[in-house]
Amino acid sequence: xxxxxxxxxxxxxxxxxxxxxxxxxxxxxxxxxxxxxxxxxxxxxxxxxxxxxxxxxxxxxxxxxxxxxxxxxxxxxxxxxxxxxxxxxxxxxxxxxxxxxxxxxxxxxxxxxxxxxxxxxxxxxxxxxxxxxxxxxxxxxxxxxxxxxxxxxxxxxxxxxxxxxxxxxxxxxxxxxxxxxxxxxxxxxxxxxxxxxxxxxxxxxxxxxxxxxxxxxxxxxxxxxxxxxxxxxxxxxxxxxxxx
Numbered sequence: 387x388x389x390x391x392x393x394x395x396x397x398x399x400x401x402x403x404x405x406x407x408x409x410x411x412x413x414x415x416x417x418x419x420x421x422x423x424x425x426x427x428x429x430x431x432x433x434x435x436x437x438x439x440x441x442x443x444x445x446x447x448x449x450x451x452x453x454x455x456x457x458x459x460x461x462x463x464x465x466x467x468x469x470x471x472x473x474x475x476x477x478x479x480x481x482x483x484x485x486x487x488x489x490x491x492x493x494x495x496x497x498x499x500x501x502x503x504x505x506x507x508x509x510x511x512x513x514x515x516x517x518x519x520x521x522x523x524x525x526x527x528x529x530x531x532x533x534x535x536x537x538x539x540x541x542x543x544x545x546x547x548x549x550x551x552x553x554x555x556x557x558x559x560x561x562x563x564x565x566x567x568x569x570x571x572x573x574x575x576x577x578x579x580x581x582x583x584x585x586x587x588x589x590x591x592x593x594x595x596x597x598x599x600x601x602x603x604x605x606x607x608x609x610x611x612x613x614x615x616x617x618x619x620x621x622x623x624x625x626x627x628x629x630x
Contacts, residue, residue, distance in 0.1 A: 389416065390413040390414060390415055390416070390449075391414050391415065391416045391417075391418070391450070391451060391542065391543055391575040392412075392413070392414040392437060392449070392450055392543065392575065392577060393412070393413045393414070393447075393448070393449045394410055394411060394412045394413075394433070394436065394437075394446065394447075394448050394449075395411050395446050395447045395448075395449075396409050396410075396411055396445065396446040396447075397409070397410045397411070397436065397443045397445065397446035397447070397448060398410070398443060398444050398445040398446055399429075399432055399436070399441065399443050399444055400444050405599050406429050406432040406599070406600070407429050407432050407433060407436070407443070407599060407600040408599035408600065408601055409445075409446070410429075410433065410446075410600045410601070410602070411446075412433075412594065412602070414575060414577050415575070416542075416575050417573050417574070417575055418575060418576075418591050418592065419566070419569060419570070419575075419576040419578075419589060419590050419591045419592075420576070420577050420578075420590060420591065420592045420593075420594060421577075421578055421579070421580060421585065421586035421589065421590035421592070421593045421594065422577065422578070422579045422580075422594050422596055423579075423580055423581065423583065423586045423593055423594065423595050423596065423620060423624065424581065424595060424596035424597065424600075424624065424627065425581060425624060425627070425628050426581065427598050428596040428597060428598055428599075428600060428627065429596060429598065429599060429600030430579040430581075430596060430600070431547070431579065432600065433579070433596075433600055434545060434547050434577075434579055436448050436455075437450055437455060437466075437545065437577065438455060438466065438468065438545065439454075439455030439456045439457075439458070439459065439462070440456075441456070442456045450462060450465070450466065450543065451465050451542070451543065463492065464492055464539050464540070464541060465541055465542060465543060466541055466543050466544075466545060467488075467536035467537060467539055467541035467543070467544045467545070468536055468544070468545040468546070468547065469529070469532045469533050469535075469536045469544075469545075469546050469547070469549045470532070470547045470548070470549065471547060471548035471549065471551055471552055472552070473520070473525075473528040473529050473531065473532040474532060475520040475528055475531055475532060476520075477519065477520050477521065478519075479519075480516065480517050480518060480519055481507060481512065481515045481516055481517070481518050481519075481520070481523065481531045482500055482503055482504060482507065482516035482517065483500070483503075484520070484531050484532075484535060485503035485504075485506055485507055485531055485534040485535045485538055486499035486500045486502070486503035486535075486538065487535055488535050488536070488538055488539045489502055489503065489538055489539055492539060499538075502538050503534065503535075503538050504516060506534040506537055506538045507530075507531070507534050509534075509568065510530040510531075510533055510534050510537075510564065510565075510568075511530065511564065512527060512530050512531065512534065515527060515531075524557075525552065525553055525557065526553050526557035526558075526560070526561055529549060529550075529553065529561060530561065532549075533549070533561075533565055537568070537572075541574070542574060542575060543574070543575045543576075543577075544569060544574050544575070544576045544577075545576075545577055545578070546565075546576065546577075546578035546579070547578070547579055548579060548580055548581070549561075549565075549578065550562050550580070550582070550585050551580060551581065551582055551585075558582075558584075558585070559584070559588070562585055562588055562589045563588065563589075565589075566588070566589040578590075583617050583620045583621055583624075584617070586608070586620065587608045587613050587616050587617050587620070588608075588613070590608060591607060591608075591609055592605060592606070592607050593605065593606055593607075593608060593616070593620060595620055595623040595624060595627060596627065597626075597627035597628075598627070601627075603623050603626065603627045604619070604620070604623040606619060606620070
């Protein structure tokens with residue numbers, strides 16, 4: 387076994403007569419930001435569920451921090467942080483208490499959790515929003531609270547599931563630039579899935595393009611090439627994958 391933060395080895399998942407993941411092998415190094423890009427039906431969400439331990443493979447192995455996530459829930463407590471397409475904030479809790487929720491679940495006192503959460507809201511440019519309820523915040527601000535909640539537990543691995551996809555172009559770009567810089571500053575490992583090429587090009591160290599069955603059709607590093615060229619190559623690969 388390598389020292390990869392996330393590793394899937396020859397993984398397959400079948401739902402009835404449909405193969406959702408077909409012999410996928412994928413490794414994410416510690417401190418690496420990797421984007422899984424593909425159209426609907428490419429198996430991105432299934433891969434994320436495998437990594438989160440909510441789904442078991444029919445074949446192959448999954449390791450997160452050296453553990454099988456489907457059998458090591460306790461060992462992985464605080465190791466994984468996640469943010470999703472919808473913010474999943476509790477409407478009856480203010481921003482500060484939403485951001486503190488993960489810490490309280492892990493056993494921190496309410497006061498200690500709120501102090502840590504307040505610092506993360508500030509780092510995510512939400513100063514002055516502590517006492518606001520979700521309905522009083524914009525979509526981008528709610529996603530920042532969701533990210534503050536994920537990061538507050540200080541997980542070494544962060545999973546982002548279409549986190550930017552429901553935001554307008556300007557808000558999405560500002561958020562992914564901020565979170566990308568923060569992840570790099572903190573040395574976190576990040577795996578995120580998206581169908582939007584601009585998210586992947588602007589944020590990832592490595593982009594993995596998936597075809598149906600979570601088959602890898604291309605990998606590239608946007609940081610090593612012109613972003614326009616990277617965008618075009620990914621678009622071509624996705625088009626090819628959709629007809630595969």
